[in-house]
Amino acid sequence: MKENFNVHPQFSQLAKMLMQNLRHFTENGEYVTKGDRNVIKKFEIDGKIFNVKKFKTPNAIQSLVYQYLRKSKAKRSFEYASKLRDFEIKTPFPVAYYEAFSSGLKESFYISQHVDYDFDFRELIHNPKFPNRNEILRQFTKFTFQLHENGINFLDHSPGNTLIVKRGEDQYDFYLIDLNRMRFETMDFEKRMRNFRRLWLSKTMIKTMAKEYAVLSHKSFKEIHTNMLKHSRAFQKKVNSKKLRRRK
Missing domain, CATH: 1.10.510 (Transferase(Phosphotransferase); domain 1)
Structure with a gap:
């Protein structure tokens, strides 16, 4: 299985702990939303709170498209958040994204810093x-x-x-x-x-x-x-x- 784990330099020291939470996503963390398509959980690491969004595994054809032709939703979320911040548009800080490929995209996660909103x-x-x-x-x-x-x-x-x-x-x-x-x-x-x-x-x-x-x-x-x-x-x-x- 091919894996791609990209962490923002500002959070590179937490890469190992972030990855551990992805490996144990089902057991760890607190549910924020549990939908049919995507699941979001909240994790606390080193005194900081992160939201981790797990995207639904695409069907066989879509999974190949995401591996070879189109960026995954996780990667796009990370890159678009970075672009928004360049424009000084607020969005939860983009921390990392993870992709796992095996004859197509099998798993993908987007991690952002939690925002306490009103x-x-x-x-x-x-x-x-x-x-x-x-x-x-x-x-x-x-x-x-x-x-x-x-x-x-x-x-x-x-x-x-x-x-x-x-x-x-x-x-x-x-x-x-x-x-x-x-x-x-x-x-x-x-x-x-x-x-x-x-x-x-x-x-x-x-x-x-x-x-x-x-x-x-x-x-x-x-x-x-x-x-x-x-x-x-x-x-x-x-x-x-x-x-x-x-x-x-």
């Missing part, structure tokens, strides 16, 4: 009376605008993939997670507006965010609002139609 973007959707909601939405819009200005197309820009830390009075930091689907490209107006579609925004949220994006981009509120609303509603309609078909 809430995620979903809270703003589910609770219209969330404290300081409009200000958080404005700052989140500015954060998304910075992504776009830096040519970062976060394809999974969805409610559960932004962690929010309250830094001070009316000041918030935003951390992107689940990074393996991302493109670094010029973001034209259409791509920028489409990038909001997965956030499952209400009409009130769209109005607040469109106002802020209009100011930042020097475009009219009407143009931003119309396009943001169009893409959001089209995506929501598509998802709801799929759910309805499954029920039938």
Whole structure:
């Protein structure tokens, strides 16, 4: 079996202990999420807390693709996190990734430093009376605008993939997670507006965010609002139609 274990130089002294936890991933650590596709566990090593994401083993064809044609999700997560930090976009610090190959990709892990966050973007959707909601939405819009200005197309820009830390009075930091689907490209107006579609925004949220994006981009509120609303509603309609078909 061929193995590839890449550790960030800042954590090279912990490489052996990190690898031990990967070897005993099933028994060790504390579950953060236990999904059908991916599993995330939390480990404490040398007084530091790390999140370890184990990706689902791909099928036979996909596993060969990941060995010979395409980077694994673990490797992409590590590399994209490093790129984001180069752009001064916050994401949990990329610590390491691990890949094991045997006639294809058999196992892959991504390790990042744990972030103690206060809430995620979903809270703003589910609770219209969330404290300081409009200000958080404005700052989140500015954060998304910075992504776009830096040519970062976060394809999974969805409610559960932004962690929010309250830094001070009316000041918030935003951390992107689940990074393996991302493109670094010029973001034209259409791509920028489409990038909001997965956030499952209400009409009130769209109005607040469109106002802020209009100011930042020097475009009219009407143009931003119309396009943001169009893409959001089209995506929501598509998802709801799929759910309805499954029920039938």
